[in-house]
Amino acid sequence: MIYFDNSATTKPYKEVLDSFITVSSKHFANPSSLHSFGGQAEKLLSQAREQVAKLLQVRTNEIYFTSGGTESNNLAIKGAAMQYRNRGKHLITTSIEHPSVRLAMEQLEQEGFEITYLPVDEHGRVSLVDIEKAIRKDTILLSVMLVNNEVGSIQPIKEIGELLTNYPTVLFHVDAVQGIGKVPLSLRKDRIDLCSFSGHKFHGLKGTGCLFVREGVRITPLFSGGNQERQLRSGTENVAGAVALAKALRMTFEKGEPGIAHMKQIQGLLRAELSKNAAIHINTPIDNNAPHILNFSLREIKSEVFIHALEEKEIFVSTTSACSSKKKSASTTLLAMGVPETLAESGIRISLSFDSTLEEAVEAAAVIDKTVKQLGRIMNR
Ligand SMILES: Cc1ncc(COP(=O)(O)O)c(C=O)c1O
Numbered sequence: 001m002i003y004f005d006n007s008a009t010t011k012p013y014k015e016v017l018d019s020f021i022t023v024s025s026k027h028f029a030n031p032s033s034l035h036s037f038g039g040q041a042e043k044l045l046s047q048a049r050e051q052v053a054k055l056l057q058v059r060t061n062e063i064y065f066t067s068g069g070t071e072s073n074n075l076a077i078k079g080a081a082m083q084y085r086n087r088g089k090h091l092i093t094t095s096i097e098h099p100s101v102r103l104a105m106e107q108l109e110q111e112g113f114e115i116t117y118l119p120v121d122e123h124g125r126v127s128l129v130d131i132e133k134a135i136r137k138d139t140i141l142l143s144v145m146l147v148n149n150e151v152g153s154i155q156p157i158k159e160i161g162e163l164l165t166n167y168p169t170v171l172f173h174v175d176a177v178q179g180i181g182k183v184p185l186s187l188r189k190d191r192i193d194l195c196s197f198s199g200h201k202f203h204g205l206k207g208t209g210c211l212f213v214r215e216g217v218r219i220t221p222l223f224s225g226g227n228q229e230r231q232l233r234s235g236t237e238n239v240a241g242a243v244a245l246a247k248a249l250r251m252t253f254e255k256g257e258p259g260i261a262h263m264k265q266i267q268g269l270l271r272a273e274l275s276k277n278a279a280i281h282i283n284t285p286i287d288n289n290a291p292h293i294l295n296f297s298l299r300e301i302k303s304e305v306f307i308h309a310l311e312e313k314e315i316f317v318s319t320t321s322a323c324s325s326k327k328k329s330a331s332t333t334l335l336a337m338g339v340p341e342t343l344a345e346s347g348i349r350i351s352l353s354f355d356s357t358l359e360e361a362v363e364a365a366a367v368i369d370k371t372v373k374q375l376g377r378i379m380n381r
Helices: 014-026 036-056 069-083 099-110 128-134 157-164 239-275 303-312 332-336 358-380
Strands: 063-066 090-094 114-118 139-145 171-175 194-198 209-213 280-282 293-298 347-351
Touching: 014 239, 036 063, 036 239, 063 069, 063 239, 069 099, 069 139, 069 171, 069 194, 069 209, 090 099, 099 114, 099 139, 114 128, 128 157, 139 157, 157 171, 209 239, 239 280, 239 293, 239 358, 303 347, 303 358
Parallel strands: 090 114, 090 139, 139 171, 171 194
Antiparallel strands: 063 209, 194 209, 280 293, 293 347
């Protein structure tokens, strides 16, 4: 089997699963319990928090564990909107965000907030000029993703952070779910106030994630309950999941530059091979793109038909984003990039992991080429 759907989810590392099982079976107490057994669990949770904070080069009290990217995005955006609504009711984002950002914004719109959705260029990048033009006196938050989950374009986070130093009352939220460990990010230097992460995208477990909240920034909690996670995120803590997330993040960071270069090499090979087929239109930009995503459209073939044809050969890829892959609609990201509707309806995403190999890429490229030719002939009959 060739698993090229790592942006949808990754396979948990064995060591990560081992930690999860050990903590779940030996340290299963509730960290809020007063007895020493609970104290042990609390200690493990604190250690996981310290480890994540150290890896992200921030303070321990700036990390809050959540259930994943969706929750972190909702907590950051809605929590900030609620907290600062008396200061202003305007938020800015891009037109290519993940639904957990876009739909959170739409919900706020119904509550009386005003949202500006910024366009992107043909490379899937937002412009600094557009951002600056959109900022108003009543703007409270700007939310921009680090890496787009459909095409892999990288947003100019560093430059946006620099720009925002002139606008101290605008909070900066970054959805780093697809980019962490694969493209550079400095929470501190890039002037980021809020940043979302998801464990299962870097070989941790599904249902685990965290939110960075810069010290001094206050956001309103979304859940009412037992006031865990320093009152920001009620609910009994997933200690084993947090330990697993910390381990997965460490192992991801250990892959470093060589791991990234390896993925880039595979991505380059796939791009070169697939470009030879005239029925394939590559959507992922050549520059400023993450090393693990390659998106292309098929000129004549329905993407679902293609996905299932590849699946028969044990090659697993996606149509656009995982969350919308069951809906038959054009990709909002591709449309925003100016890709014609017929091509935007047939987007296919290959997504790699550090464990993907060149051999897999050679085989997948040959099978994709053959399948496109075969299906193209059937469609044209
Ligand atoms: C960019 C981005 N943000 C957020 C999410 C949601 O993360 P989770 O699956 O952990 O809820 C995803 C998942 O695909 C994503 O790609």
